Amino acid sequence: MMQSAGGGGGGGGGRRGWHKRGLARQPEPCGIVESSPPHGIKPLGAAFLSARNHVQDRNESLGDFAIFGDEELLLVLEYLHPRDLxxxxxxxxxxxxxxxxxxxxxxxxxxxxxxxxxxxxxxxxTSYMRACARGGCDEVSQGACHDSTSTDSSGSQPPQQSAQPEHHQQGQEQDEEQEQEGHATDLAVYSDYLYSSWFYAAACIDPSWLEEETMPRIELSPAEFQAQYESKQKPVILKGLAKSWPAFKLWPDGGIKSVCPKNTLFKAGTFNVTLDAFDTYSPHQCDQRPLYIFDKHFADKCPQLGQQYSVPEHFSTDLFSSIEGANRPNYRWLIVGPAKSGSTWHKDPNSTAAWNALVEGEKRWIMTPPNYPPPGVYPSPDGSAVATPISVTEWFISYYEALQQSGIPYVEGTQRPGDVVFVPHGWWHVVLNTKPSIAVTQNYAGAPNLFAVLRFIGTKPDQVSGVAQDVNLYEELVHGLRQHHPEMMAVVQRELDTRKRTHKRAHGSRRRVADGNDTIGGTRRDSDDDDDGGGGGADDGDEEHDGLARKKPKGPSVVKPFSFNFAS
Structure with missing residues (x-):
């Protein structure tokens, strides 16, 4: 199942509409939460082993609804009231x-x-019915939503109704008649869509996904990090960098719940949840895309949380901080999620870089360079939307092996408590919580990616996120830089001048080649030496990442034209 999204984000559990779903390959599951799918659901291919005519069964069972495919039928059912369902x-x-x-x-x-x-x-x-039972919903009090097969995590039955509705009794009688006729051994529901929904939700994390460690996990001083990784925009795991935080001692093992008032609500997908309620959900859920808390206002809702962590010195420069007031884009989030939750493939917004500090649990990271979307990920030509499998688990099951065999450059590694992961701007990345996890993450604009940020927010205002629609983030950042970081504006202006000269030389070289003269200034030069443009960003098409990426074939250098107006 593919989802289309405009970029990174969080919360999990989001419903993106029904799309074509299929099992790209059927792996041997390393473990299943449930022994079998509910309601006798089986993959469509299993129907060939059945003695019954599954097409006739489906048509008779669905009646007039049989004209719809599985996905279309679910679209129709979306419009029904729970009582009618x-x-x-x-x-x-x-x-x-x-x-x-x-x-x-x-x-x-x-x-x-x-x-x-x-x-x-x-x-x-079951959650819906029990909430209605406590709140006195009409459909529950009338017995229409009684489900005799539902049990809670302790195995107890939900409250029984004194009398079952007539249509429920008729359904039971129909099943009993089929059993008496000898068909009870094959009362299956054949649907690839329903089966794959269950399979991706129930399959466990395969140990083979966690074997390779190609992302460096090391201890570095701020100067070493900036020289070896940030300036070169290379991913790295900074080992134990957050272990000095008070949060590292206070939040694990449920301690985070004692930091905030019990009624504090945090954002988890489309839900607002307390930490106690989320703690009840996490161990009992079996969602294909589990909910996880992804809250940008956590420090405002609970100031103690904001006081118990600090920005590591390695990331102390965030040029977005030069924007005063509410116009600064969203930049920090609290992340709390169960195992198998996580973030599907995306790039971080506004061409920012990011750091992610893990307080509790374990996370698995995979990253690919900007111009190398991984298998199963399909960005739109302008980068405004990305189609990906709906869950992290689905991508790993269907495409992880394809990535290993694709020749696409990538790095992967496991983040452990106290570690801080650096995500360079423009890099594709996916994150899988292999254990229940708590983390803090921040996006930022540093000196190495400032030009990329300015270019993105200046040329793609429709894709800017994290600010109100009436805010011109480009103008806000330029104004803030002029006031608080004039030296950075000088660097950006020099970069612009260099790129303009490179662009002119590239176009001049192509014109001379077309005329049969490939010399520049009377000296013959290799065409790949004619590109001395610097800078870069998520959209620059950087093809070299210290041996990770394939090099471009030799040929005339082409630099895309662009312009900024710093006079405003």
Whole structure:
């Protein structure tokens, strides 16, 4: 299943609409949370081993709904009220499987929990029914949403209704008749869509995903880091850099819950959750794309959290801090997530670099250079949207092996408590929580990526994020730099002048080659030596990353024209 997104982000659990889904390959699962899919769901290929006519079964079970494919049917069911979904689930086994699809019920929970506290129990359908039972929803009191198969994490049954509705009794009688006719051994629901939803949610983390360690994990002084990695825009794991934080001692093992008032709400996808409620959700969920807290206002909601960590000296320069007031773009987030949660492939916004400090747990990182999107990731031509598998687990199962065999340059490594990961601007990256994790991350504009940031926010204002729509981030940053960092403006201006000269030479060289004369100033030169332009960024097409990337074939240097107006 592919999702389309405009860039990085967080929260997990987001519903991106129904898209074509298929198992790219069927690996041997290294472990399954549940022994088998619910409602007798099986992959479509298994129907060839069945003695029954699965096409006839599907048509009879779905009735008029049989004209829809699986994805289209779920789109139709999105419009139904929960009461009607429950009634539909009592009609036949196929309709029960589709009407019980957990992503449908997650959408209803998103609406329900806007007006009441978040509460999770076993799955989203059960969570909805129990929340309604506590709040007196009509559909529960009437018995329409009774689900005798739902249990909570302790195995207890949900509250029983005194009388079951007539359509529920008819559905049970139909199943009993089929069992008496000898068909109970093959009451399967054949659907690749439903099966893959369950499979990607239930499959565990494969140990082979964690074997390679090609991203350096070392201790460095600020000067060493800036000279060896930040200036060259190379990823690195700074070992133990955050271990001196008070948060490193106070937040793990549930300690973070004692730092904030119990009613403090944090953003997790489309939900607002307390840490206690999220702690109930995390160990019991079996979502394909688990929710995780990704909150940009955590330090405002709970000032103690902001006081218990500090920006490492290695990242002390953030030129966005020159923007005063509310016009500074969002730049820091608290991240709390269960195992298997994480961030799908993306680039960080506004061509910023980032650092991510892990307080508790473990994270697996993979990064590829700017011009090398990994297999299964399809950016739009202008970079405004990216189509990726909907979950991190789905990408690893379907495409990790393809990345290993693709020849695409990449680095990967495991981040451990106290480690800080540096993400260079423009690099593609994916993050998988291999254990329940707590982290703090910040995006920033430093001297090495300032030019890339200015170019991005100056030429792609429609893709700028983290500020109000009426804010001209380019003008705000230029104004702030002139006031607080005039020396940086001089560097940027020199860079612009160098690129303009390079652009003129490149165009002049092409004209001379077209005329049969490839000499410059009376001296014959190799065409690949004619490019002395510097700078770069996520969109520059940098092709060398210290041996990671393939080199460009030799040929006339071409520099894309661009311009900035620093006079405003």
């Amino acid at each position: 429950c009634k539909l689930a009592c009609v036949s086994r196929y309709l029960r499987a589709f009407a019980s699809h957990d992503e449908l019920w997650q959408a209803h929970c998103e609406q329900l929990f806007q007006a009441r506290p978040f509460s999770y129990a076993t799955n989203w359908k």
